[in-house]
Amino acid sequence: MKRNMSGKVCLVTGGTSGIGYVTARELAKVEANVVITARSEEKGKRSVEKLRAESGKSNINALIADFSFQSQVRKLVEEFKRQYDRLDVLINNAGAIYFRRTLTQDGIEMTFAANQLAPFLLTNLLLERLVSSAPARVVNVASNAHEGHVINFDDLEGERNYSFMNAYGQSKLANVMFTYELDRRLAGSEVTVNAVHPGYVGTNMGGNNGWLVRLFLPINRLWAIDVDQGAETVIYLASSPEVDGVSGKYYYQNKAVPSSPYSHDENAAKRLWEVSVEMTGLNS
Numbered sequence: 140m141k142r143n144m145s146g147k148v149c150l151v152t153g154g155t156s157g158i159g160y161v162t163a164r165e166l167a168k169v170e171a172n173v174v175i176t177a178r179s180e181e182k183g184k185r186s187v188e189k190l191r192a193e194s195g196k197s198n199i200n201a202l203i204a205d206f207s208f209q210s211q212v213r214k215l216v217e218e219f220k221r222q223y224d225r226l227d228v229l230i231n232n233a234g235a236i237y238f239r240r241t242l243t244q245d246g247i248e249m250t251f252a253a254n255q256l257a258p259f260l261l262t263n264l265l266l267e268r269l270v271s272s273a274p275a276r277v278v279n280v281a282s283n284a285h286e287g288h289v290i291n292f293d294d295l296e297g298e299r300n301y302s303f304m305n306a307y308g309q310s311k312l313a314n315v316m317f318t319y320e321l322d323r324r325l326a327g328s329e330v331t332v333n334a335v336h337p338g339y340v341g342t343n344m345g346g347n348n349g350w351l352v353r354l355f356l357p358i359n360r361l362w363a364i365d366v367d368q369g370a371e372t373v374i375y376l377a378s379s380p381e382v383d384g385v386s387g388k389y390y391y392q393n394k395a396v397p398s399s400p401y402s403h404d405e406n407a408a409k410r411l412w413e414v415s416v417e418m419t420g421l422n423s
């Protein structure tokens with residue numbers, strides 16, 4: 140059940156393809172003022188044109204940021220605040236998987252930087268805006284890939300031992316633990332925060348790892364759910380009155396479900412928070 144979102148501002152990171160794109164389109168259809176993020180002006184412009192055409196709505200715009208640069212996350216926040224005086228729903232969706240260990244310009248392992256540190260920084264820098272627009276919502280697109288992983292504080296960036304599955308699983312676990320920790324920190328406010336596993340979805344995920352992987356994406360889609368289905372729970376958490384006031388949960392198929400036992404480790408979540416503050420220079 141989607142409510143009319145007229146007058147509400149929704150920021151969807153990674154709105155150029157996959158789950159973020161469909162989420163942006165569907166929220167625009169129910170009259171939300173939608174802002175997507177894109178990595179380049181050109182891609183942003185193309186996506187906005189397509190989204191407007193498909194939704195039949197003009198209330199969609201783009202802001203530019205590559206999440207592997209913390210400076211671009213900060214610039215995005217400045218630009219967002221300059222253009223919009225409220226934020227009702229923040230959807231941390233942008234994410235990727237990196238088959239080979241690479242470092243960002245900030246010198247941080249790419250998976251941890253883009254999937255965990257960027258949404259951590261973005262959310263914290265926008266928190267004031269969310270609180271002043273409350274009731275407001277944060278939706279973190281995590282994954283069941285978090286299951287079976289731990290936060291490897293001794294080798295967080297896979298310096299000694301990199302496996303893309305571990306790096307991705309750890310980053311998605313970090314998304315879930317960030318959700319729970321933020322919920323604890325937001326107690327008493329009217330800002331809710333929930334995480335979601337969208338299912339195994341036929342998107343462009345993995346396509347940044349070369350032509351061979353891209354060649355397999357259409358085959359992969361044969362056993363994945365389609366993107367519209369994959370975006371359903373994200374849209375539900377962003378817009379349904381059924382989850383008014385619901386916070387600190389992990390959702391799949393429009394239902395709160397248990398996340399892994401480790402994801403509930405409050406000490407590890409606090410430590411992850413502190414490490415993320417340090418690595419983003421949030422307090423400096």
Ligand SMILES: NC(=O)c1ccc[n+]([C@@H]2O[C@H](COP(=O)([O-])OP(=O)(O)OC[C@H]3O[C@@H](n4cnc5c(N)ncnc54)[C@H](OP(=O)(O)O)[C@@H]3O)[C@@H](O)[C@H]2O)c1
Nearest residue numbers: 153155156157158205206207233234282339340342343344
């Ligand atoms: N597909 C699945 O089966 C699945 C399952 C569980 C969870 N998820 C999660 O769902 C979310 C969306 O993924 P998707 O499946 O929809 O994949 P997708 O089609 O590849 O879309 C990912 C989006 O994130 C953006 N993005 C990636 N890296 C970025 C960066 N460094 N800076 C800024 N934007 C970046 C992409 O921008 P570009 O268009 O520029 O690449 C794109 O808009 C991810 O967080 C993923 O972990 C997906």
